[in-house]
Amino acid sequence: MKITKKLIENVISEVVGVDVIPIINYLKDKKNISEFKIAETLKLEVNRTRNMLYRLHGANLVSFIRKKDKLKGWYIYYWTFNHTRVKGLAIEIKKKKIEMAKERLERENGGHFFLCDDKCIRLDFEQAIGFDFKCPECGMLMNQQNNEEIIKSLKAEIKKNEKELKTFKS
Ligand SMILES: [Zn+2]
Numbered sequence: 790m791k792i793t794k795k796l797i798e799n800v801i802s803e804v805v806g807v808d809v810i811p812i813i814n815y816l817k818d819k820k821n822i823s824e825f826k827i828a829e830t831l832k833l834e835v836n837r838t839r840n841m842l843y844r845l846h847g848a849n850l851v852s853f854i855r856k857k858d859k860l861k862g863w864y865i866y867y868w869t870f871n872h873t874r875v876k877g878l879a880i881e882i883k884k885k886k887i888e889m890a891k892e893r894l895e896r897e898n899g900g901h902f903f904l905c906d907d908k909c910i911r912l913d914f915e916q917a918i919g920f921d922f923k924c925p926e927c928g929m930l931m932n933q934q935n936n937e938e939i940i941k942s943l944k945a946e947i948k949k950n951e952k953e954l955k956t957f958k959s
Pocket of ligand 1 (some may be wrong): 908924
């Protein structure tokens with residue numbers, strides 16, 4: 790798997806949040822950058838920068854070393870982006886997506902679903918009985934939905950993601 794800029798941004802925004810992407814883009818080709826330098830360069834408040842770095846650290850996407858400032862007596866943290874972690878997270882995300890799609894596929898295969906003509910809301914059989922097969926939004930009669938297309942697209946999605954997962958691991 791190639792660790793592209795796009796892959797890094799996708800993984801980071803999914804795991805930590807889209808707001809921390811500027812920090813990663815800044816740290817990407819550097820090592821041991823102080824949080825003050827990061828805050829200053831990105832024009833962020835130091836506290837906000839720290840909060841973002843801690844979140845990244847929580848996902849093991851950055852590491853730090855700390856050094857005591859001899860004059861002021863406090864510790865300064867120096868941060869480095871952990872490139873190798875991106876691949877592991879990308880694999881985890883993909884696996885989770887496959888798992889969720891498989892669970893959904895099981896539900897679609899095993900259940901009957903009901904809709905009114907306006908498709909206000911989709912109910913399973915138990916729920917539809919509870920409303921006497923009348924749409925709780927508009928009151929129209931609900932009919933059983935043909936979910937073949939949903940099943941087909943879920944199967945295609947699973948296949949595509951499993952194929953991608955294989956390339957991730959190689
Ligand atoms: Zn309706």
